Amino acid sequence: MARTKEFDQDAVLLKAMRLFWHQGYEKTSMQELVTHMGIHKGSMYDTFGDKRSLYIKTLKRYSEMLEESQQRRMANTKSAAEAIRSLFDNAIRHRDENPEGCFMVNTAVELANHDAEARDWVQHDWARTEQLILDLIVEGQQSGEIPMTLHAERLAAFLNNALIGLRVMVKTTMDKAKLNQIIDMNMSVLK
Template identity: 40%
Template structure:
């Protein structure tokens, strides 16, 4: 009879997200994963498969946890401009206080692996598309209510927002300057103002 699992699979996946986010796929050994997750090798491999499979599950978990949460905020926002402002201000603040320079797990993974792994590239592309669609829906609502400028198409603004959000996260990996982040966020918000 098989032993019952004595761990929460989603909590372990959250830990895996953090490990891969901090170290990258190629920067972490199997032993570091086992130690970081607090599981035996057999439990790890029986539940999650090999390192690549665990990484893919962690990437999908991040997409649900981080990207999904942001999309929910955008979809539920009454004041679209304010929620977009909050997203960018929070991202900028996080870049300044993140002394580990972790940036964004999706962006990091795209840079490290997407050119060599079609499945990972597809997961990241789907995540980016979902994020852009979330911004698109919010911008469309904001344009209809007069909260967001109509000088550019909603699609162009949504793409602009995702590119700038990912850019801020990337810049945040390398000892960012507060003035650069503040200026960037202020310019983004100025583009959105009606």
């Protein structure tokens, strides 16, 4: 007879994500994970697999959370340009809540060169954000807010790259005025 789980899997997964996010994959030991998650080692292996499998599950959960957050913020915007701006603004807000930076950016820097599955999750997340930006650009072009003369796909790739760069930069500077100037400059290409 199978035992029922005596813990909230999502809550425990979020605890693991926070530890990986704070320390990185390589610096986080199995013992630290078990202690931080508050579960037995056997339960961890039975539920999440090994350390790498757990890490990939935390990436998937983070990607879901980021998408939910972006969708909530998009619902509160009045225009395509405002929605795009909110993605950039969120990178600064996100830093205030998570001084470790963006979990996907951290993963890209630490693991992408030698872990194909981690790299795939990063690419998946960044491609999803680029598609969101592209959809907003097309919406803005259809409404007349963004000039039709701008190449939508190239502009989406440019803005996504700028957003990723901003997510890196917020880890190294507390100068919000400078960060906002960077956002303003990137937004100026929409005019």
